[in-house]
Amino acid sequence: LYLSYTSGSTGPPKGVVHAHDDMVGILSTARDALDMREDTILWVDADPAWVTGIVYGVLAPWLCGATALVQGDPFEPANWYWTLEKHNVSVWYTTPRTLMRLKEAGTNLASRYDMSHLRHMATVGAPLVPDIFYWVKQHLGRSPHDTYWMTETGMICVANFPSMDIKPGAMGRPVPGVQVAILDEEGEPMPPLSLGELAIRSGWPAMMTGLWLDEGRYRAYFNEKGWFLTGDIAIMDDEGYYFHQGRNDDLIKAGGHKVIGPYEIEQILCMHPAVSEAAVISKGAEPDEGVSYLKAFITVNKGFTPSARLNHEIKTFVKASLSSDIIVKELSFLERLPKTRSGKLLRRVLRAGELGLPAGEIANMED
Secondary structure: OEEEEOOOOOOOOOOEEEOOHHHHHHHHHHHHHHHHOOOEEEEEOOOOHHHOOOOOHHHHHHOOOOEOOOOOOOHHHHHHHHHHHHHOEEEEEEEHHHHHHOOOOOOOOEEEOOOOOOOEEEEEEOOOOOHHHEEEHHHHHHOEEEEEEOOOOOOOEEEEOOOOOOOOOEEEEOOOOOOEEEEEEOOOEEOOOEEEEEEEEEEOOOOOOOOOHHHHHHHOOOOOOOEEEEEEEEEEEOOOOOEEEEHHHHHHHOOOEEEEEEHHHHHHHHHHOOEEEEEEEEEEOOOOOOOEEEEEEEOOOOOOOOOOOHHHHHHHHHHOOOOOOEEEEEEEEEEOEEOOOOOOEEEHHHHHHHOOOOOOOOHHHHO
């Protein structure tokens, strides 16, 4: 049916092969997760070369008989609002990065446009943090519904459905018929509130059929117990909602046997009024302590100027908000964090810079 290359956010891009059976899953999730109907005017503002643009910007509206809007202009906040209003968009599938940029443009701009025709909006590509969720709900009058899937899965696998309550920060619940679990190091499902690798039982109706000219890497996705290993770290709460915590190579060692993802630390950093976005990496283990040596990279909000004093203030703020065995030792200010065009954080670029190593494939980086 199509071949799409991964974004390269975690390593060299892979050519993912999908077959015609995908359309069963695409149709089902377009209706159930994105509320797509024949009278829908859909705008997927993703790059057409990104898998979201292919699957839900082209194939899904064809299958549902819906109208698909294509807007080729570069991002500009007023133009995005104008497009939503002018074309009576009823379903909007976007990214948290786009919503962040609209937030940065200010509330005054958002208030000038009529969003009454917009009945459903959803996000993909990166975690939808609570701060952005609440801003959108307050100023656009709609609750953004986060979704989770990958180029390899071919369809939405976890979603905040229009019919269910949203927990800000959650990816949602599994799509009906798709079995999802949190696995331990032995590949066994873990109980709720356990940190582990997000896995999907193989055989869902859109699963990739292979990697182009790379059978070995394709087989490495699956364990011997029939689970597709996403490489993402997550937690499932006691109501079946899943919360993304980072990638499996992002894990941070705290005191004792405790291991956490960087997401928790990044969210605390973003609670400081000066911090717009944050990324945390481990630079290895502290000598004789067995805990991770942490460095944070941040961008600042308008009205704040990077300085040694602000650096110290933010580190003190984080130290007071975390347990004593999690300490951010270094903090650097950046004009912007390295990301793909779809908004995925390129944490490997930050690690490579710290180690003096090549950043790897960066062709898909945000301009």
